Amino acid sequence: MQLTRHRTPDGTRWAVDGYWLPVDITLSQLLELSGDKMRELLHKTSRVESANGELLAPIDPLHEVWAAGLTYLRSREARREESAQADIYDRVYDAVRPELFFKAIGWRVVGHQMPIRIRGDSQWNVPEPELVLVVNREREIVGYCAGNDVSSRDIEGENPLYLPQAKIYNASCALGQAICLATPDELRDLQIRSEVERQRAKIFSGETTTAKMKRTPTELVAYLTRELDFPQGAFLMTGTGIVPGNEFSLMPDDQVRIQVGSVIVENRVCS
Secondary structure, eight states: OEEEEEEETTEEEEEETTEEOOTTOOHHHHTTSOHHHHHHHHHHSOOOSBOOSEEEOSSOTTOEEEEEEOOSHHHHHHHHHHOSSTHHHHHHHHSSSOEEEEEEEGGGOBOTTSOEEOOTTOSOEEOOEEEEEEEOTTSOEEEEEEEEEOEEHHHHHHOGGGHHHHHOSTTOEEEEEEEEEOOGGGGTTOEEEEEEEETTEEEEEEEEEGGGOSSOHHHHHHHHTSSOOOTTOEEEEOOOSOOOOTTOOOOTTOEEEEEETTEEEEEEEEO
């Protein structure tokens, strides 16, 4: 089952598999339920009225998006190449405790077919295709979506303490196009693909699988929620295993397409 969020003349509304959910159901309310109870409720929802309206990011305005770094070997290698203090990334990759950081609040997140941005004070910007976990208030993984953790590699490379500026700015977090309900076991070997087109020509493509993650989704969620409550649930980006070469940087009007499992998020780059 897939949950999507739409803009309607009366506000926003959620749908399941292309049919409206009852008007008074929000994602926060759904994430108050266990995964089994959520699926049971959604199965019972009457598939009567087809959903329409503009597709929005599948997140409520006050949900938090967090992110994990250095969960793939390719990501560690890329951080080594860009940083003047490369040894810190080796230590983080090999550590027991994962790297976790805040990425966005829900109202800052852009959805499928909405524009993403690159910073005006950065010369080296990349998409980061990621599996994004959807977590309920009981710390259970109930589903996933596709994410783009747009990042400024030169800013983080100058100093690791600049990571918030490299990662957190307007339209730097894209989620789409839907939340696909899934169990942790179903996330073990999802295919992740990324493509970038410039003037209708493909200039980059890459793929990986969640089987290459050093840390499991369950482990990452356990650390995120160890001393931090999420009464309405949360979203957790799980790191990228697809990093373009050092000569690559996003440009305005580039088209970025990311697919994680059965979910796609595609965005045009603006400055």
